[in-house]
Amino acid sequence: MMDEYVERTARVLDQPYELSAIPATEPLPRRRDRVLEMPEVELGILDFLSLFGCELQVVAGERASILGRVMQPANRLRYEVRFIEAAEDCLPVMDDGELKDEVSEAVANKRESLPVAVWNATWGVEEVERLFTRTEGLYPLEPEPGTGNLAADLNTLNAMLSPLLEGETGTQLAGLGDIHQQWQAHQAPGQLIVTARMLITRLDDASDVIESRLKDRPLCLDGRPNNQSEVVQGMFFSVFIERVQPYLARVRRGRDDIIRPLAVLAERQRNVMPEAFEDWYARHLKVEGDDSLWAELDASQQRHIELWQQQLEECGLRPGA
Incomplete structure (x- = not known):
């Protein structure tokens, strides 16, 4: 035309x-140039065992598992949020002052690195590459089904992550994986x-x-x-x-x-x-x-x-x- x-x-x-x-x-820049290195802030095994009865033990245990070591970015973001919330719930009931200080420091470090986890779970994922492929021709003359869904998903994602980027960990991330899956289409x-x-x-x-x-x-x-x-x-x-x-x-x-x-x-x-x-x-x-x-x-x-x-x-x- x-x-x-x-x-x-x-x-x-x-x-x-x-x-x-x-x-x-x-x-789009290559994934290795987009993904940020995520700082590792974990509790020592002895401290981990001493947390028995606290939800933080379950969360930290997931990270220590074989699957936890190869978490995809979206799951890693969820883990970081769960760790912060579980640790903050555990802190008031901790009797060991040294352990309490260690957990408090871990929470502070994880809060500081939370924006890195958010970046990797958005611009660092493989699915975003499909959005920006250059091999699918030009924008069609007539509307295609699903384009409106993509726009809605992007607005939902921004609303989901906005409080998280401001340090509020109470946001729900359940729909993040579904949004990534939709990006492939x-x-x-x-x-x-x-x-x-x-x-x-x-x-x-x-x-x-x-x-x-x-x-x-x-x-x-x-x-x-x-x-x-x-x-x-x-x-x-x-x-x-x-x-x-x-x-x-x-x-x-x-x-x-x-x-x-x-x-x-x-x-x-x-x-x-x-x-x-x-x-x-x-x-x-x-x-x-x-x-x-x-x-x-x-x-x-x-x-x-x-x-x-x-x-x-x-x-x-x-x-x-």
């Missing part, structure tokens, strides 16, 4: 055109990013055509329409207004519904965000800023509309005039 739009714009304006190569988008974020890059390129191609015509001989003399200007106006309404603009609006809605919540998910964790993730985040998730792909798309769209307004105004055909 966009290739044809550039070609038809050039044809009705009687100008040469070129379909520029669409630059590749950068992949969605590719909209990656499609939106690839589409934004394509739209910038093709809008700029078409804008260059219009700009070259404006610098060339006037399409109309003394602001009076003619046969060619009527053809131009017809193409503008039938192609740009009726086909291209609705797609631009659809992509913008996708950005607001899907990319923005992902940006929030990353922004709230800036204090632990790996350096390797910073540039990718600023380029592909932030909707504002000099490096933002989305700000670049907004600028390309604005330039394109303004050039069309100038071109049509030259013939007294500017919409709304």
Whole structure:
């Protein structure tokens, strides 16, 4: 559609055109560059045995088991939360002062490292890679089933993690695994990013055509329409207004519904965000800023509309005039 739009714009304006190569988008940083090292804060075996009768013994025992040593990020986050809560419940009934100090220190250290566990359970999981795959083509012209569910899941995730990032461990994490599982069925974020890059390129191609015509001989003399200007106006309404603009609006809605919540998910964790993730985040998730792909798309769209307004105004055909 966009290739044809550039070609038809050039044809009705009687100008040469070129379909520029669409630059590749950068992949999500590799998992080894996204995952943060989680500090190990565990109780000694003798202290562990002395906690018999306290829930902390059960929680710490899970971590000490074979399966506990290879916990997936979501389960590790749940474990960290359970440890903090169980330890804080145990502290008031502890008689051993030395042990009490050790557990108190463990709680403090685990609270300090909790943002690392949250990061690994969101941006460090393998499932997030499916969201940002670049192999599933462009964002579809028509809505696809499930896209709304993805947007709802992202908002649910942000609401779930918000109190946790503020140090409140009472949040429920039962739905975290289901959200990760759903991510494997969605590719909209990656499609939106690839589409934004394509739209910038093709809008700029078409804008260059219009700009070259404006610098060339006037399409109309003394602001009076003619046969060619009527053809131009017809193409503008039938192609740009009726086909291209609705797609631009659809992509913008996708950005607001899907990319923005992902940006929030990353922004709230800036204090632990790996350096390797910073540039990718600023380029592909932030909707504002000099490096933002989305700000670049907004600028390309604005330039394109303004050039069309100038071109049509030259013939007294500017919409709304």
